[in-house]
Amino acid sequence: MAVTDSTVTIVVDEQDDLFYTRTALQAHRPGEGRITVQPTPASGSPAALAHDMLYALGKRLAPGPNSPDVWLDSVNAAWLAAAAWGVAMGVRHVVVPRSHLLTRRRIDQLLAWRESTGAQLTLLWQTASRGLPPVLARVERHISGRDQFEALLAEPGPIPARPFFPPAPPMARPAVVADAGQSRAWQPQEARTASLRPGQLAPPCLGAMATAQVVQAAPALEIASEEAAALAALAHPLITGALSVLAFTRVGVGSLRFTRDLDITGDVCAIKLHGVGHRYCPLHAVPAWARPLLAGARAHHRLTSHPPGDGVFAPVMLAGAQHLRAHAGRLPRLDLSLPASVLVP
Structure with a gap:
Protein backbone atom coordinates (compact mmCIF):
# COMPACT_ATOMS: atom_id res chain seq x y z
CA MET A 1 0.00 0.00 0.00
CA ALA A 2 1.55 3.28 -1.09
CA VAL A 3 1.11 6.28 1.19
CA THR A 4 2.10 9.64 -0.24
CA ASP A 5 -0.48 12.20 0.90
CA SER A 6 -0.14 14.72 3.70
CA THR A 7 -3.01 13.31 5.78
CA VAL A 8 -0.58 10.76 7.25
CA THR A 9 2.12 12.10 9.55
CA ILE A 10 5.00 10.32 11.27
CA VAL A 11 6.16 11.90 14.51
CA VAL A 12 9.69 10.64 15.23
CA ASP A 13 10.51 10.46 18.94
CA GLU A 14 13.75 8.51 19.18
CA GLN A 15 14.21 9.29 22.88
CA ASP A 16 10.70 8.09 23.81
CA ASP A 17 10.03 11.41 25.52
CA LEU A 18 7.09 11.22 27.92
CA PHE A 19 5.95 14.61 26.60
CA TYR A 20 4.71 13.11 23.33
CA THR A 21 2.68 10.36 24.96
CA ARG A 22 1.18 12.72 27.51
CA THR A 23 0.32 15.31 24.87
CA ALA A 24 -1.25 12.65 22.62
CA LEU A 25 -3.46 11.40 25.47
CA GLN A 26 -4.52 14.94 26.34
CA ALA A 27 -5.46 15.52 22.70
CA HIS A 28 -8.23 12.90 22.88
CA ARG A 29 -11.37 14.99 22.36
CA PRO A 30 -14.01 13.02 20.44
CA GLY A 31 -16.44 15.94 20.60
CA GLU A 32 -13.96 17.96 18.54
CA GLY A 33 -13.36 15.13 16.07
CA ARG A 34 -9.96 14.08 17.40
CA ILE A 35 -9.29 10.76 19.12
CA THR A 36 -6.21 9.07 20.54
CA VAL A 37 -6.08 5.32 20.01
CA GLN A 38 -3.95 3.39 22.49
CA PRO A 39 -2.94 0.00 21.07
CA THR A 40 -3.40 -2.88 23.50
CA PRO A 41 0.10 -4.15 24.40
CA ALA A 42 1.05 -7.59 23.10
CA SER A 43 -2.47 -8.60 22.09
CA GLY A 44 -2.50 -11.50 19.66
CA SER A 45 -6.13 -11.00 18.60
CA PRO A 46 -6.25 -10.22 14.86
CA ALA A 47 -8.94 -7.58 15.49
CA ALA A 48 -7.26 -6.06 18.58
CA LEU A 49 -6.37 -2.72 17.00
CA ALA A 50 -9.88 -2.33 15.57
CA HIS A 51 -11.23 -2.97 19.07
CA ASP A 52 -8.87 -0.29 20.40
CA MET A 53 -10.25 2.08 17.78
CA LEU A 54 -13.84 1.27 18.79
CA TYR A 55 -12.95 1.85 22.44
CA ALA A 56 -11.48 5.26 21.60
CA LEU A 57 -14.75 6.04 19.79
CA GLY A 58 -16.69 5.37 23.01
CA LYS A 59 -17.89 1.87 22.08
CA ARG A 60 -17.74 -1.03 24.51
CA LEU A 61 -17.74 -4.67 23.44
CA ALA A 62 -19.76 -7.03 25.61
CA PRO A 63 -17.38 -9.31 27.57
CA GLY A 64 -17.40 -13.08 27.87
CA PRO A 65 -16.85 -16.16 25.66
CA ASN A 66 -20.49 -16.13 24.53
CA SER A 67 -20.55 -12.40 23.97
CA PRO A 68 -23.09 -11.03 21.47
CA ASP A 69 -20.15 -9.05 20.05
CA VAL A 70 -18.26 -12.20 19.10
CA TRP A 71 -18.76 -11.44 15.41
CA LEU A 72 -16.56 -8.37 15.89
CA ASP A 73 -13.67 -10.78 16.49
CA SER A 74 -13.55 -10.91 12.71
CA VAL A 75 -10.98 -8.43 11.41
CA ASN A 76 -13.10 -7.21 8.51
CA ALA A 77 -16.26 -6.82 10.62
CA ALA A 78 -14.42 -4.95 13.37
CA TRP A 79 -12.66 -2.50 11.04
CA LEU A 80 -15.87 -1.91 9.09
CA ALA A 81 -17.64 -1.02 12.36
CA ALA A 82 -14.77 1.29 13.32
CA ALA A 83 -14.90 3.00 9.93
CA ALA A 84 -18.67 3.46 10.10
CA TRP A 85 -18.47 5.09 13.53
CA GLY A 86 -15.55 7.25 12.41
CA VAL A 87 -17.61 8.59 9.52
CA ALA A 88 -20.81 9.00 11.55
CA MET A 89 -19.07 10.77 14.44
CA GLY A 90 -17.10 13.09 12.19
CA VAL A 91 -13.64 11.95 13.29
CA ARG A 92 -11.10 14.13 11.52
CA HIS A 93 -7.82 13.29 13.27
CA VAL A 94 -6.56 10.08 14.87
CA VAL A 95 -3.36 9.98 16.93
CA VAL A 96 -1.74 6.60 17.65
CA PRO A 97 1.04 6.53 20.27
CA ARG A 98 3.69 3.78 20.28
CA SER A 99 2.95 2.85 16.70
CA HIS A 100 6.49 1.42 16.40
CA LEU A 101 5.17 -1.61 18.31
CA LEU A 102 2.50 -2.36 15.71
CA THR A 103 2.95 -5.16 13.22
CA ARG A 104 3.03 -4.28 9.54
CA ARG A 105 -0.35 -5.92 9.14
CA ARG A 106 -1.89 -3.61 11.74
CA ILE A 107 -0.24 -0.57 10.21
CA ASP A 108 -1.83 -1.57 6.90
CA GLN A 109 -5.20 -1.86 8.68
CA LEU A 110 -4.83 1.66 10.09
CA LEU A 111 -3.97 3.04 6.67
CA ALA A 112 -6.96 1.28 5.12
CA TRP A 113 -9.20 2.74 7.84
CA ARG A 114 -7.88 6.20 7.00
CA GLU A 115 -8.69 5.63 3.33
CA SER A 116 -12.27 4.69 4.25
CA THR A 117 -12.91 7.65 6.55
CA GLY A 118 -10.80 10.45 5.07
CA ALA A 119 -9.46 11.34 8.50
CA GLN A 120 -5.97 12.58 9.26
CA LEU A 121 -3.67 9.96 10.83
CA THR A 122 -0.70 10.74 13.08
CA LEU A 123 1.60 7.92 14.17
CA LEU A 124 4.03 8.39 17.05
CA TRP A 125 7.16 6.41 16.13
CA GLN A 126 8.90 6.32 19.48
CA THR A 127 12.18 4.72 18.49
CA ALA A 128 14.82 5.22 15.81
CA SER A 129 13.35 6.16 12.43
CA ARG A 130 15.53 3.61 10.63
CA GLY A 131 13.07 0.97 11.79
CA LEU A 132 10.20 2.43 9.75
CA PRO A 133 8.62 -0.18 7.46
CA PRO A 134 8.63 0.70 3.75
CA VAL A 135 4.96 1.71 3.71
CA LEU A 136 5.65 4.40 6.34
CA ALA A 137 9.07 5.37 5.02
CA ARG A 138 7.23 6.65 1.93
CA VAL A 139 5.08 9.02 3.98
CA GLU A 140 5.92 12.56 2.93
CA ARG A 141 5.28 14.28 6.26
CA HIS A 142 7.76 13.48 9.02
CA ILE A 143 8.15 15.81 11.99
CA SER A 144 10.13 15.91 15.22
CA GLY A 145 10.19 18.43 18.01
CA ARG A 146 7.66 19.45 20.62
CA ASP A 147 6.56 22.67 18.94
CA GLN A 148 5.86 20.92 15.65
CA PHE A 149 3.81 18.23 17.39
CA GLU A 150 1.72 20.75 19.30
CA ALA A 151 1.15 22.71 16.11
CA LEU A 152 0.08 19.53 14.34
CA LEU A 153 -2.57 18.81 16.94
CA ALA A 154 -3.89 22.35 16.59
CA GLU A 155 -4.44 21.98 12.84
CA PRO A 156 -7.98 21.47 11.53
CA GLY A 157 -8.58 18.05 10.04
CA PRO A 158 -9.62 17.36 6.45
CA ILE A 159 -13.30 16.77 7.32
CA PRO A 160 -15.74 18.56 9.66
CA ALA A 161 -15.30 17.96 13.37
CA ARG A 162 -18.85 16.68 13.82
CA PRO A 163 -21.77 15.99 11.48
CA PHE A 164 -24.53 18.55 11.70
CA PHE A 165 -27.81 17.10 12.95
CA PRO A 166 -30.41 19.88 12.75
CA PRO A 167 -33.55 19.76 14.90
CA ALA A 168 -36.47 17.88 13.44
CA PRO A 169 -38.90 20.14 11.56
CA PRO A 170 -42.14 21.01 13.38
CA MET A 171 -45.09 18.77 12.63
CA ALA A 172 -47.80 20.32 10.52
CA ARG A 173 -50.78 18.21 11.58
CA PRO A 174 -51.60 16.03 14.59
CA ALA A 175 -50.51 12.41 14.52
Whole structure:
Protein backbone atom coordinates (compact mmCIF):
# COMPACT_ATOMS: atom_id res chain seq x y z
CA MET A 1 0.00 0.00 0.00
CA ALA A 2 1.55 3.28 -1.09
CA VAL A 3 1.11 6.28 1.19
CA THR A 4 2.10 9.64 -0.24
CA ASP A 5 -0.48 12.20 0.90
CA SER A 6 -0.14 14.72 3.70
CA THR A 7 -3.01 13.31 5.78
CA VAL A 8 -0.58 10.76 7.25
CA THR A 9 2.12 12.10 9.55
CA ILE A 10 5.00 10.32 11.27
CA VAL A 11 6.16 11.90 14.51
CA VAL A 12 9.69 10.64 15.23
CA ASP A 13 10.51 10.46 18.94
CA GLU A 14 13.75 8.51 19.18
CA GLN A 15 14.21 9.29 22.88
CA ASP A 16 10.70 8.09 23.81
CA ASP A 17 10.03 11.41 25.52
CA LEU A 18 7.09 11.22 27.92
CA PHE A 19 5.95 14.61 26.60
CA TYR A 20 4.71 13.11 23.33
CA THR A 21 2.68 10.36 24.96
CA ARG A 22 1.18 12.72 27.51
CA THR A 23 0.32 15.31 24.87
CA ALA A 24 -1.25 12.65 22.62
CA LEU A 25 -3.46 11.40 25.47
CA GLN A 26 -4.52 14.94 26.34
CA ALA A 27 -5.46 15.52 22.70
CA HIS A 28 -8.23 12.90 22.88
CA ARG A 29 -11.37 14.99 22.36
CA PRO A 30 -14.01 13.02 20.44
CA GLY A 31 -16.44 15.94 20.60
CA GLU A 32 -13.96 17.96 18.54
CA GLY A 33 -13.36 15.13 16.07
CA ARG A 34 -9.96 14.08 17.40
CA ILE A 35 -9.29 10.76 19.12
CA THR A 36 -6.21 9.07 20.54
CA VAL A 37 -6.08 5.32 20.01
CA GLN A 38 -3.95 3.39 22.49
CA PRO A 39 -2.94 0.00 21.07
CA THR A 40 -3.40 -2.88 23.50
CA PRO A 41 0.10 -4.15 24.40
CA ALA A 42 1.05 -7.59 23.10
CA SER A 43 -2.47 -8.60 22.09
CA GLY A 44 -2.50 -11.50 19.66
CA SER A 45 -6.13 -11.00 18.60
CA PRO A 46 -6.25 -10.22 14.86
CA ALA A 47 -8.94 -7.58 15.49
CA ALA A 48 -7.26 -6.06 18.58
CA LEU A 49 -6.37 -2.72 17.00
CA ALA A 50 -9.88 -2.33 15.57
CA HIS A 51 -11.23 -2.97 19.07
CA ASP A 52 -8.87 -0.29 20.40
CA MET A 53 -10.25 2.08 17.78
CA LEU A 54 -13.84 1.27 18.79
CA TYR A 55 -12.95 1.85 22.44
CA ALA A 56 -11.48 5.26 21.60
CA LEU A 57 -14.75 6.04 19.79
CA GLY A 58 -16.69 5.37 23.01
CA LYS A 59 -17.89 1.87 22.08
CA ARG A 60 -17.74 -1.03 24.51
CA LEU A 61 -17.74 -4.67 23.44
CA ALA A 62 -19.76 -7.03 25.61
CA PRO A 63 -17.38 -9.31 27.57
CA GLY A 64 -17.40 -13.08 27.87
CA PRO A 65 -16.85 -16.16 25.66
CA ASN A 66 -20.49 -16.13 24.53
CA SER A 67 -20.55 -12.40 23.97
CA PRO A 68 -23.09 -11.03 21.47
CA ASP A 69 -20.15 -9.05 20.05
CA VAL A 70 -18.26 -12.20 19.10
CA TRP A 71 -18.76 -11.44 15.41
CA LEU A 72 -16.56 -8.37 15.89
CA ASP A 73 -13.67 -10.78 16.49
CA SER A 74 -13.55 -10.91 12.71
CA VAL A 75 -10.98 -8.43 11.41
CA ASN A 76 -13.10 -7.21 8.51
CA ALA A 77 -16.26 -6.82 10.62
CA ALA A 78 -14.42 -4.95 13.37
CA TRP A 79 -12.66 -2.50 11.04
CA LEU A 80 -15.87 -1.91 9.09
CA ALA A 81 -17.64 -1.02 12.36
CA ALA A 82 -14.77 1.29 13.32
CA ALA A 83 -14.90 3.00 9.93
CA ALA A 84 -18.67 3.46 10.10
CA TRP A 85 -18.47 5.09 13.53
CA GLY A 86 -15.55 7.25 12.41
CA VAL A 87 -17.61 8.59 9.52
CA ALA A 88 -20.81 9.00 11.55
CA MET A 89 -19.07 10.77 14.44
CA GLY A 90 -17.10 13.09 12.19
CA VAL A 91 -13.64 11.95 13.29
CA ARG A 92 -11.10 14.13 11.52
CA HIS A 93 -7.82 13.29 13.27
CA VAL A 94 -6.56 10.08 14.87
CA VAL A 95 -3.36 9.98 16.93
CA VAL A 96 -1.74 6.60 17.65
CA PRO A 97 1.04 6.53 20.27
CA ARG A 98 3.69 3.78 20.28
CA SER A 99 2.95 2.85 16.70
CA HIS A 100 6.49 1.42 16.40
CA LEU A 101 5.17 -1.61 18.31
CA LEU A 102 2.50 -2.36 15.71
CA THR A 103 2.95 -5.16 13.22
CA ARG A 104 3.03 -4.28 9.54
CA ARG A 105 -0.35 -5.92 9.14
CA ARG A 106 -1.89 -3.61 11.74
CA ILE A 107 -0.24 -0.57 10.21
CA ASP A 108 -1.83 -1.57 6.90
CA GLN A 109 -5.20 -1.86 8.68
CA LEU A 110 -4.83 1.66 10.09
CA LEU A 111 -3.97 3.04 6.67
CA ALA A 112 -6.96 1.28 5.12
CA TRP A 113 -9.20 2.74 7.84
CA ARG A 114 -7.88 6.20 7.00
CA GLU A 115 -8.69 5.63 3.33
CA SER A 116 -12.27 4.69 4.25
CA THR A 117 -12.91 7.65 6.55
CA GLY A 118 -10.80 10.45 5.07
CA ALA A 119 -9.46 11.34 8.50
CA GLN A 120 -5.97 12.58 9.26
CA LEU A 121 -3.67 9.96 10.83
CA THR A 122 -0.70 10.74 13.08
CA LEU A 123 1.60 7.92 14.17
CA LEU A 124 4.03 8.39 17.05
CA TRP A 125 7.16 6.41 16.13
CA GLN A 126 8.90 6.32 19.48
CA THR A 127 12.18 4.72 18.49
CA ALA A 128 14.82 5.22 15.81
CA SER A 129 13.35 6.16 12.43
CA ARG A 130 15.53 3.61 10.63
CA GLY A 131 13.07 0.97 11.79
CA LEU A 132 10.20 2.43 9.75
CA PRO A 133 8.62 -0.18 7.46
CA PRO A 134 8.63 0.70 3.75
CA VAL A 135 4.96 1.71 3.71
CA LEU A 136 5.65 4.40 6.34
CA ALA A 137 9.07 5.37 5.02
CA ARG A 138 7.23 6.65 1.93
CA VAL A 139 5.08 9.02 3.98
CA GLU A 140 5.92 12.56 2.93
CA ARG A 141 5.28 14.28 6.26
CA HIS A 142 7.76 13.48 9.02
CA ILE A 143 8.15 15.81 11.99
CA SER A 144 10.13 15.91 15.22
CA GLY A 145 10.19 18.43 18.01
CA ARG A 146 7.66 19.45 20.62
CA ASP A 147 6.56 22.67 18.94
CA GLN A 148 5.86 20.92 15.65
CA PHE A 149 3.81 18.23 17.39
CA GLU A 150 1.72 20.75 19.30
CA ALA A 151 1.15 22.71 16.11
CA LEU A 152 0.08 19.53 14.34
CA LEU A 153 -2.57 18.81 16.94
CA ALA A 154 -3.89 22.35 16.59
CA GLU A 155 -4.44 21.98 12.84
CA PRO A 156 -7.98 21.47 11.53
CA GLY A 157 -8.58 18.05 10.04
CA PRO A 158 -9.62 17.36 6.45
CA ILE A 159 -13.30 16.77 7.32
CA PRO A 160 -15.74 18.56 9.66
CA ALA A 161 -15.30 17.96 13.37
CA ARG A 162 -18.85 16.68 13.82
CA PRO A 163 -21.77 15.99 11.48
CA PHE A 164 -24.53 18.55 11.70
CA PHE A 165 -27.81 17.10 12.95
CA PRO A 166 -30.41 19.88 12.75
CA PRO A 167 -33.55 19.76 14.90
CA ALA A 168 -36.47 17.88 13.44
CA PRO A 169 -38.90 20.14 11.56
CA PRO A 170 -42.14 21.01 13.38
CA MET A 171 -45.09 18.77 12.63
CA ALA A 172 -47.80 20.32 10.52
CA ARG A 173 -50.78 18.21 11.58
CA PRO A 174 -51.60 16.03 14.59
CA ALA A 175 -50.51 12.41 14.52
CA VAL A 176 -53.02 9.59 14.52
CA VAL A 177 -52.69 7.17 17.43
CA ALA A 178 -53.28 3.48 16.74
CA ASP A 179 -55.53 1.33 18.86
CA ALA A 180 -52.53 -0.63 20.09
CA GLY A 181 -51.10 2.54 21.65
CA GLN A 182 -48.24 2.90 19.19
CA SER A 183 -47.52 6.25 17.58
CA ARG A 184 -48.58 6.31 13.96
CA ALA A 185 -48.52 8.96 11.28
CA TRP A 186 -50.95 9.82 8.54
CA GLN A 187 -49.89 8.25 5.25
CA PRO A 188 -50.47 9.22 1.62
CA GLN A 189 -52.55 6.94 -0.58
CA GLU A 190 -49.48 5.21 -2.08
CA ALA A 191 -48.44 3.93 1.35
CA ARG A 192 -51.77 2.78 2.78
CA THR A 193 -53.26 0.44 0.24
CA ALA A 194 -56.31 -1.20 1.81
CA SER A 195 -55.80 -4.67 0.37
CA LEU A 196 -53.94 -6.52 -2.33
CA ARG A 197 -55.24 -9.43 -4.38
CA PRO A 198 -53.09 -12.59 -4.36
CA GLY A 199 -50.17 -12.10 -6.71
CA GLN A 200 -50.75 -8.36 -7.01
CA LEU A 201 -47.63 -6.27 -6.63
CA ALA A 202 -47.56 -3.57 -3.97
CA PRO A 203 -47.40 0.00 -5.26
CA PRO A 204 -43.95 1.63 -5.23
CA CYS A 205 -43.13 3.12 -1.84
CA LEU A 206 -41.46 6.51 -1.68
CA GLY A 207 -38.33 7.15 0.34
CA ALA A 208 -38.27 9.19 3.52
CA MET A 209 -37.29 12.50 1.92
CA ALA A 210 -40.21 12.42 -0.55
CA THR A 211 -42.64 11.17 2.08
CA ALA A 212 -41.60 13.91 4.51
CA GLN A 213 -42.78 16.51 2.01
CA VAL A 214 -46.41 15.39 2.38
CA VAL A 215 -46.49 13.45 5.66
CA GLN A 216 -45.80 14.48 9.21
CA ALA A 217 -43.53 12.26 11.24
CA ALA A 218 -44.93 10.51 14.29
CA PRO A 219 -43.20 11.87 17.40
CA ALA A 220 -40.47 9.76 18.96
CA LEU A 221 -41.17 8.02 22.23
CA GLU A 222 -38.97 9.15 25.09
CA ILE A 223 -36.46 6.91 26.84
CA ALA A 224 -34.29 7.59 29.87
CA SER A 225 -30.85 9.10 29.31
CA GLU A 226 -29.25 6.00 30.85
CA GLU A 227 -30.87 3.79 28.22
CA ALA A 228 -29.81 6.14 25.43
CA ALA A 229 -26.23 6.02 26.74
CA ALA A 230 -26.35 2.22 26.87
CA LEU A 231 -27.45 2.09 23.24
CA ALA A 232 -24.77 4.59 22.20
CA ALA A 233 -22.06 2.40 23.74
CA LEU A 234 -22.93 -0.67 21.64
CA ALA A 235 -20.12 -1.42 19.23
CA HIS A 236 -21.86 -2.71 16.09
CA PRO A 237 -23.54 0.10 14.11
CA LEU A 238 -26.35 -2.05 12.71
CA ILE A 239 -27.30 -3.48 16.10
CA THR A 240 -27.12 -0.04 17.69
CA GLY A 241 -29.25 1.49 14.95
CA ALA A 242 -31.84 -1.29 14.94
CA LEU A 243 -32.33 -1.32 18.70
CA SER A 244 -32.47 2.48 18.77
CA VAL A 245 -35.32 2.52 16.23
CA LEU A 246 -37.20 -0.07 18.25
CA ALA A 247 -36.66 2.00 21.40
CA PHE A 248 -38.06 5.30 20.08
CA THR A 249 -40.85 3.79 17.94
CA ARG A 250 -41.85 0.60 19.83
CA VAL A 251 -42.71 -1.02 16.51
CA GLY A 252 -42.24 -4.72 15.94
CA VAL A 253 -38.79 -5.77 14.86
CA GLY A 254 -40.23 -7.07 11.59
CA SER A 255 -40.82 -3.46 10.55
CA LEU A 256 -37.06 -3.03 10.20
CA ARG A 257 -36.68 -5.80 7.66
CA PHE A 258 -37.52 -3.57 4.70
CA THR A 259 -35.90 -0.32 5.89
CA ARG A 260 -33.71 1.02 3.09
CA ASP A 261 -30.98 3.64 2.99
CA LEU A 262 -33.41 5.97 1.22
CA ASP A 263 -35.85 5.52 4.12
CA ILE A 264 -33.59 7.68 6.32
CA THR A 265 -33.61 11.38 5.54
CA GLY A 266 -30.32 13.07 4.71
CA ASP A 267 -30.33 14.98 8.01
CA VAL A 268 -31.28 11.79 9.92
CA CYS A 269 -34.33 13.56 11.34
CA ALA A 270 -36.86 10.98 10.13
CA ILE A 271 -37.03 7.31 9.26
CA LYS A 272 -39.69 5.46 7.30
CA LEU A 273 -40.66 1.92 8.25
CA HIS A 274 -42.60 -0.58 6.16
CA GLY A 275 -45.33 -3.10 6.69
CA VAL A 276 -45.93 -6.21 4.60
CA GLY A 277 -47.09 -5.24 1.12
CA HIS A 278 -46.52 -1.57 2.05
CA ARG A 279 -50.04 -1.43 3.49
CA TYR A 280 -48.77 0.68 6.35
CA CYS A 281 -45.48 2.59 6.08
CA PRO A 282 -45.22 5.16 8.90
CA LEU A 283 -42.73 8.01 9.05
CA HIS A 284 -41.16 8.51 12.50
CA ALA A 285 -39.21 11.47 13.85
CA VAL A 286 -35.71 10.52 15.03
CA PRO A 287 -34.78 11.98 18.43
CA ALA A 288 -31.49 13.86 18.79
CA TRP A 289 -29.79 11.10 20.78
CA ALA A 290 -30.49 8.52 18.08
CA ARG A 291 -29.35 10.51 15.03
CA PRO A 292 -25.62 9.72 15.38
CA LEU A 293 -26.54 6.05 15.94
CA LEU A 294 -28.64 5.84 12.79
CA ALA A 295 -25.91 7.75 10.96
CA GLY A 296 -23.54 4.97 12.02
CA ALA A 297 -25.87 2.31 10.63
CA ARG A 298 -26.22 4.19 7.36
CA ALA A 299 -22.44 4.69 7.09
CA HIS A 300 -21.93 0.96 7.67
CA HIS A 301 -24.42 0.22 4.88
CA ARG A 302 -22.73 2.60 2.44
CA LEU A 303 -19.20 1.42 3.21
CA THR A 304 -20.24 -2.05 2.04
CA SER A 305 -21.31 -0.56 -1.32
CA HIS A 306 -24.97 -1.47 -1.04
CA PRO A 307 -27.39 0.40 -3.34
CA PRO A 308 -29.92 2.74 -1.64
CA GLY A 309 -32.74 0.27 -2.22
CA ASP A 310 -31.15 -2.50 -0.13
CA GLY A 311 -32.21 -3.12 3.45
CA VAL A 312 -29.93 -1.34 5.91
CA PHE A 313 -30.56 -3.77 8.77
CA ALA A 314 -30.74 -6.96 6.67
CA PRO A 315 -27.44 -8.44 8.01
CA VAL A 316 -28.63 -8.36 11.62
CA MET A 317 -32.07 -9.69 10.69
CA LEU A 318 -30.51 -12.84 9.26
CA ALA A 319 -26.93 -13.89 9.99
CA GLY A 320 -26.68 -11.56 12.98
CA ALA A 321 -30.11 -12.25 14.45
CA GLN A 322 -28.77 -14.06 17.50
CA HIS A 323 -26.49 -11.11 18.29
CA LEU A 324 -29.39 -8.67 17.95
CA ARG A 325 -31.52 -10.74 20.33
CA ALA A 326 -28.65 -11.12 22.79
CA HIS A 327 -28.06 -7.37 22.98
CA ALA A 328 -31.79 -6.74 23.36
CA GLY A 329 -31.75 -9.11 26.30
CA ARG A 330 -28.91 -7.12 27.89
CA LEU A 331 -31.12 -4.01 27.91
CA PRO A 332 -34.08 -5.22 30.01
CA ARG A 333 -35.25 -1.72 30.97
CA LEU A 334 -36.01 -0.99 27.33
CA ASP A 335 -38.17 -4.13 27.02
CA LEU A 336 -37.10 -4.86 23.44
CA SER A 337 -38.53 -8.33 22.95
CA LEU A 338 -37.30 -9.91 19.73
CA PRO A 339 -39.02 -13.22 18.95
CA ALA A 340 -36.99 -15.52 16.74
CA SER A 341 -39.91 -16.04 14.38
CA VAL A 342 -39.68 -12.51 12.96
CA LEU A 343 -35.93 -12.64 12.37
CA VAL A 344 -36.02 -15.13 9.54
CA PRO A 345 -36.84 -14.48 5.88
